[in-house]
Amino acid sequence: MVADPLSVLSRVFGFPQFRGVQADVVARVLAGERTLAVMPTGAGKSLCYQLPATMLAGTCVVVSPLIALMHDQLRAATAVGISAATLTSVDENRAETIARLRAGELDLLYVAPERASGGHFRELLAETKLALFAIDEAHCVSEWGHDFRPDYRLLGPLMDAFPDVPRLALTATADAHTRADIARQLGIPADGMIVSGFDRPNIRYAITPRDQTTRQIADLIAATPGPGIVYAQTRAQTEKLAEALGRSTGRPTRAYHAGLDAAVRARNQADFVASEDMVICATVAFGMGIDKPDVRLVAHAGLPKSIEAYYQETGRAGRDGDPSVAHLFWGADDFARARQRIGEVEPERQAGERQRLAAMGALVETGGCRRHVLLRHFGENPTEPCGNCDNCLGSGTAVDATETARKFLSAVFRTGQMFGATYIEQVLTGQSTERSLMNGHENLSVWNIVPLEEAALVKPVVRALLLRDALRTNDHGGLEFGPGARPLLKGEATLSVALAPRRERRGKRGAPVAANPADNPLFEALRARRRELAQEAGVPPYVIFHDSVLRDMAAQRPRGRAELALLSGIGARKLDAYGDAFLQVIRAA
Structure with missing residues (x-):
């Protein structure tokens, strides 16, 4: 190591200080410890392995469940100057990546659990100097987790073959039982568990009985500028909603589900990731693979399968910290269908599934603070009402x-x-x-x-x-x-x-969220320049800079590179790549 973590945080990532438990997690990784970090979506989990990867000798192997997620994270890492690559079935440069890995040229290598658990990959790692194993979405290793993936169970033996390499498991959605199971499966000691708070205070939670669902969601979209995700329960419903919502709101909309042609699905996802106002109607398969920070709205047109799933799906809103909305529309028939499905699973799993459904019912039924129900499910004990859910805001009685x-x-x-x-x-x-x-x-x-x-x-x-x-x-x-x-x-x-309150006129409901609440024309000019740069580079706009960085530029109007570098979120690589372009916009304003 040639620098301290804070200096690397500032130089590479452009942040003046760590957030939440990031410093504790990074310190354990740099000390070679085994760690399980449970941190809410948007808390900066990826930085907990990206930063050590730039400081430790060797390559950090990141196991991630979806190719789209790996490619999003690859873009973000490359944008700040980290040497990174993916090794997936769709990558055409696999031979080049393997050569770079063997030559010790990679700080980060992203792989799927299916590849990571294979014998050939283990042999490849044996020829490589390894810095760290990072297991993302680690709840997938547990049968108690809501997205269990059998191949995750093979990661423990893989890492045991390299006992001196530190390991870091990361998840946003794990209750106490699931956390203990993750630690056991991945060989992490009890004192290696770091649990951050689960609260996402920037998300406004609301839950409403279904009553003309399309109209309800259209009203919500009309009141909420910015990108949005609408989760539907069937493939047919995603297409029907996308067509109806596009027609009634005038916003660009797309459908996403596993039954679409692969090229169409990939194009719809890419369009959404690059967009600043698109709404995508999708099954729950969509989202885990999306590292898009500026989603302002997540709506559910039906009941999620558990509180863990609800927390993860709503957590895709507002990862940049800006105000966002999570609105669930439910019907009693959702619970009837869920009970029927429970009767069809293996008998030994039915008790756990009934507990999950009862917890979801408690969230839907409560007349008190929604956030309290969520946080208590994950073992926290909040005392004060959150002031940012439908019940706390008095939208119902x-x-x-x-x-x-x-x-x-x-x-x-x-x-x-x-x-x-x-x-x-x-x-x-x-x-x-x-x-x-x-x-x-x-x-x-x-x-x-x-x-x-x-x-x-x-x-x-x-x-x-x-x-x-x-x-x-x-x-x-x-x-x-x-x-x-x-x-x-x-x-x-x-x-x-x-x-529920009496329905107001269209466009008045929901929680208005403005990307530019001050209506600053300079901010809009900076967004336009960002859009041009993103198109030239072939990346989503948020990879250049988040909205929060542009708002700081518009408010503080830095006069040169030195002042621009003081803004949070602008590291050395991005300052060199984009600084002059944004300074020109500021000077012309």
Whole structure:
């Protein structure tokens, strides 16, 4: 080592100081220790191996789960002057990369777990001086993790073949059980675990029942400038949403799913990565491979499979630290389908899957702070409301609906557990129909027992009862009791529901997020110059500089390279490559 970490951080990456636990992680890596770092998305995990890779003798081998993610990280590393390469099935320069590796010319080599675990690759590493093993998205090694990848299990034996090489595992989404399993699988001691806070304070969380989903998401997009991701649950839905949202919002939209032609899929992804305002509608396969920091919006058109998945998917918003929105639209049928899927998995996995679904239900159902539910799931104990979720901001009202729930359950029981929600609501509110007359239900004790002022509670109560598994839908669409019904009817449980606010005019909802809140024309001119430079270099605009760097330029108006170099995020390589171009824009303003 020829320098201290802080000087390298400033010279190479352009940052005056480390963030969060970065300094602790880097210190352990440089000392040759084995480490598991659990850090939220956007906290700078990649820097924890990129910086040591420039200081240690040898090559840092980075295992990453997706080719697209490796190529994004390669662009970012190369942009700051790090000697890096990928070794993937789509790279045409594999022979050149292997030669550079053997010659000791690479600081970083990115590989997929399938390649890393192979015998030929181990033989190649035996001919190489190694500085570090870095295992990205390390939750994939654990069956408790939400993206389990069997090939990750072979990384422990690979690293054991090189016992003197330090190892660093990184993840953003791992509860206590998963963390312990990762450490065990990868041979990391208990005292080698560094857990940062899971909070992403710049993300505004909101959860709303579905009601004309396309219109709801269109309103959200209209209120939120910048790139966005909309997660849909089926391939067909991604294409339908992309077409409808593009037509209704005027924003560029694309679909992304595994069924698309590979060339189309790659082009759509590349267009999104390079865009400053595109919305991509995708299945959950999209995103892990995207290292795009300026995503301002993540919307879910259906229920994620777990809180871990929700946290990771929403964490793709606002990785640059700017204000962003994560909005989930759900329906009671999401929970019914999830319970059906649980019944189809191996018996030994069902208990864990039910726990995951119950945790997701608690997040959806809460009338309190959403962030509290998220953070407590990952072992934190927040005390103050976050002030940046829909419940804290008062966009809905939580009310005790226990009595209405008992009335509804009673009506389901007394009508024989064979009718749907609409008919039960008609019985409770005394709406006479040919069917109610024919069945004699107008003579029941539950007929017309819900007054007009209480009727607005019925639909949210039905959603909540289905969510809690107090009600289930049978094969004919009728409602029947689930295991959660008895505690409510016996007075052993209560039920509260959150009432959504009255819909406002289009474009007024959501959380407006402006990339340029001061409406500074210099900032827009700098963004235009960045766009030109990115096109010339064939990289996304954020690889040149993040918006936050351009805002600092617009606010401080540096007069020369020396002043420009003082701004956070401008290292020596980028100063040489792009400094003069941006100074020209500033001087012309």
